[in-house]
Amino acid sequence: MDVRHNIRLLIDxxxxxxxxxxxxHGLSLCVEPGQALWLTGPNGIxxxxxxxxxxxxxxxxxxxxxxxxxxxxxxxxxALAYAAHRGPERSxxxxxxxxxxxxxxxxxxxxxxxxxxxxxxxxxDDTPVAGLSAGQIRRLSLARLMASNRAAWLMDEPLSGLDxxxxxxxxxxxxxxxxxxxxxxxxxxxxxxxxGVTAKKLVLEPxxxxxxx
Amino acid sequence: xxxRFANPQRxxxxxxxxxxxxxxxxxxxxxxGLWQALFASPAEAEHGQxxxxxxxxxxxxxxxxxxxxxxxxxxxxxxxxxxxxxDLAARSLAIPGAAFTVLALITGSLWGKPDWGxxxxxxxxxxxxxxxxxIYIGYMAIWQVVEDRKRASRLAAITAMIGWVNIPIIKFSVxxxxxxxxxxxxxxxxxxxxxxxxxxxxxxxxxxxxxxxxWLTMRGMLAEIASARAARKPAPAATARVEAL
Amino acid sequence: xxxxxxxxxxxxxxxGASGTGLSLAFMALxxxxxxxxLGGSTPALGPGLLWLAATLSALxxxxxxxxxxxxxxxxxxxxxxxxxxxxxxxxxxxSFALTTLLPLILVSPFLALLIEMTGTAITGTVLSLLxxxxxxxxxxxxxxxxxxxxxxxGVLAVILTAPLLIPVLIFGTEAANAFATDGLGAVQFRMLxxxxxxxxxxxxxxxxxxxxxxxGPS
Numbered sequence: 001m002d003v004r005h006n007i008r009l010l011i012d013x014x015x016x017x018x019x020x021x022x023x024x025h026g027l028s029l030c031v032e033p034g035q036a037l038w039l040t041g042p043n044g045i046x047x048x049x050x051x052x053x054x055x056x057x058x059x060x061x062x063x064x065x066x067x068x069x070x071x072x073x074x075x076x077x078x079a080l081a082y083a084a085h086r087g088p089e090r091s092x093x094x095x096x097x098x099x100x101x102x103x104x105x106x107x108x109x110x111x112x113x114x115x116x117x118x119x120x121x122x123x124x125d126d127t128p129v130a131g132l133s134a135g136q137i138r139r140l141s142l143a144r145l146m147a148s149n150r151a152a153w154l155m156d157e158p159l160s161g162l163d164x165x166x167x168x169x170x171x172x173x174x175x176x177x178x179x180x181x182x183x184x185x186x187x188x189x190x191x192x193x194x195x196g197v198t199a200k201k202l203v204l205e206p207x208x209x210x211x212x213x
Numbered sequence: 214x215x216x217r218f219a220n221p222q223r224x225x226x227x228x229x230x231x232x233x234x235x236x237x238x239x240x241x242x243x244x245x246g247l248w249q250a251l252f253a254s255p256a257e258a259e260h261g262q263x264x265x266x267x268x269x270x271x272x273x274x275x276x277x278x279x280x281x282x283x284x285x286x287x288x289x290x291x292x293x294x295x296x297x298x299x300d301l302a303a304r305s306l307a308i309p310g311a312a313f314t315v316l317a318l319i320t321g322s323l324w325g326k327p328d329w330g331x332x333x334x335x336x337x338x339x340x341x342x343x344x345x346x347x348i349y350i351g352y353m354a355i356w357q358v359v360e361d362r363k364r365a366s367r368l369a370a371i372t373a374m375i376g377w378v379n380i381p382i383i384k385f386s387v388x389x390x391x392x393x394x395x396x397x398x399x400x401x402x403x404x405x406x407x408x409x410x411x412x413x414x415x416x417x418x419x420x421x422x423x424x425x426x427x428w429l430t431m432r433g434m435l436a437e438i439a440s441a442r443a444a445r446k447p448a449p450a451a452t453a454r455v456e457a458l
Numbered sequence: 459x460x461x462x463x464x465x466x467x468x469x470x471x472x473x474g475a476s477g478t479g480l481s482l483a484f485m486a487l488x489x490x491x492x493x494x495x496l497g498g499s500t501p502a503l504g505p506g507l508l509w510l511a512a513t514l515s516a517l518x519x520x521x522x523x524x525x526x527x528x529x530x531x532x533x534x535x536x537x538x539x540x541x542x543x544x545x546x547x548x549x550x551x552x553s554f555a556l557t558t559l560l561p562l563i564l565v566s567p568f569l570a571l572l573i574e575m576t577g578t579a580i581t582g583t584v585l586s587l588l589x590x591x592x593x594x595x596x597x598x599x600x601x602x603x604x605x606x607x608x609x610x611x612g613v614l615a616v617i618l619t620a621p622l623l624i625p626v627l628i629f630g631t632e633a634a635n636a637f638a639t640d641g642l643g644a645v646q647f648r649m650l651x652x653x654x655x656x657x658x659x660x661x662x663x664x665x666x667x668x669x670x671x672x673x674g675p676s
């Protein structure tokens with residue numbers, strides 16, 4: 001079943017903590033198909049933690065996070081793809097080996113070469129992962145998102161380390177994904193320019209110490 | 214029963230009331246048992262006075278095993294139902310359980326010296342108790358090394374359960390191996406065959422150890438709950454604000 | 459999916475990521491040390507020494523079982539890609555058996571010559587190691603999965619795995635010794651096969667549960 005055009009994210013009364021620090025408390029929001037949510041705020045405020053929780057890799061203290069399609073719950077590992085800040089690639093492998101492994105796991109129907117070309121890494125499939133630059137690793141990460149064919153993309157700092165072309169690539173890919181009815185949650189310090197779609201911005205700010213005590 | 218005490222608050226109420234009862238009755242029964250074991254009961258025909266070590270040793274070995282089985286059961290409840298009190302119980306049973314294991318090993322080898330002529334025999338039961346000690350050490354180490362509390366509790370529960378399933382296999386293997394390599398002349402007295410006058414101190418000591426185990430565990434659990442309260446999570450570090458772009 | 463993950467594992471092992479060479483070197487060194495400490499030829503102790511050497515060398519390589527893929531986030535990504543935990547565990551176990559344990563078993567006949575074991579004893583030991591291998595892999599997998607989130611779990615890995623492996627060690631060495639008189643039909647071999655079966659049945663789901671508990675940030 002193709003769920004990509006109507007999946008939505010519902011967050012209800014969510015509380016999250018890392019270690020013994022409560023980061024987020026009582027957060028409720030909804031992200032609709034075709035919508036982007038931009039998470040922003042200073043380092044350590046809980047952006048990555050929120051992404052991890054959305055990917056069901058971290059269980060909330062309270063509240064819940066649901067991915068739904070026509071009022072049916074979709075398990076996180078069928079709903080989304082997650083481009084973490086640090087990728088899963090192994091330095092011992094070559095770029096082509098690494099990407100084609102994930103393509104197979106994700107049932108991507110595009111060929112390796114086309115996929116590499118789509119993120120500007122054509123003719124690089126023999127380069128060892130250890131020899132890729134930070135920007136090229138970001139592109140690989142983007143290629144994995146595209147290969148996933150999932151309705152929701154979670155992206156952690158997708159623009160870091162990228163050159164001008166790279167940023168344009170992220171913007172364009174993301175805009176196409178949203179235009180097709182996909183959904184994206186993007187944790188980023190810098191604004192991600194997306195054209196022609198609705199977006200929400202979730203600002204996480206340090207709580208005022210008086211209120212916190 | 215299981216869901217009733219999932220609430221730490223309700224558990225604390227019950228435990229505050231039960232803990233002193235366990236403590237004082239353990240003291241009383243252990244005193245009575247020791248008096249019976251060391252003075253009131255007669256020396257046994259085959260082992261003479263050294264049989265008195267048995268009253269300290271055998272219940273210790275029983276308690277060590279009972280404590281581990283309780284850890285495994287509590288771990289199962291904690292793993293399946295994510296029951297916080299079962300989780301606390303499993304964790305708090307580990308140190309007293311390991312202490313009883315050490316006590317069983319020490320008293321066992323002290324008993325072995327006069328009886329076997331050596332402090333250590335590769336006897337099936339003694340060897341199994343020694344292996345049990347290592348299983349305890351592994352279990353406690355998981356709690357030690359895994360920083361995240363929730364994760365530690367899941368992993369420790371898994372460790373306890375797989376250890377428990379393996380204990381009968383280990384015991385069988387060690388006993389089988391022992392019959393192959395040790396002359397079968399040495400054996401510990403089997404408790405069911407004991408004379409009634411030996412049975413009374415043994416029963417008293419076993420009950421006393423069980424109460425002691427209960428008391429130590431309850432105390433451990435109460436201390437854990439208290440320290441969890443003291444380290445209560447501070448107010449959230451962030452406030453969230455949604456804006457349309 | 460198992461095949462795809464296994465191919466990746468074997469490729470990584472071929473590039474040296476599984477530390478096969480180090481495990482082999484450790485096993486040879488262990489036998490050398492035993493020979494020296496025990497005064498040269500010790501054929502009677504042979505099966506026991508080889509079993510100990512193989513077990514300890516295999517446990518030394520445990521860090522590489524799940525840890526690297528846990529730390530890079532690859533295990534989480536495989537889960538998000540819809541791969542089941544069981545497929546991951548089976549693929550990793552086969553890879554560990556092929557790249558770590560099998561090489562150790564294959565060099566054991568040569569190391570056996572160092573301690574002057576006879577041909578029959580060597581055959582018996584190798585056969586017992588092969589039949590006990592599934593149990594070793596299964597329990598190694600459980601421990602590795604439990605410690606996947608730790609930076610280094612070397613000594614603890616041994617402490618956690620060794621008690622579970624005691625029955626395998628007992629029936630493994632006994633089977634090796636019984637081979638000279640009773641051949642492969644010895645009851646010890648059947649017991650060993652039974653232990654391997656139980657270990658796999660227990661070890662696979664336990665590893666899956668432990669990996670699931672370790673999922674997420676460490």
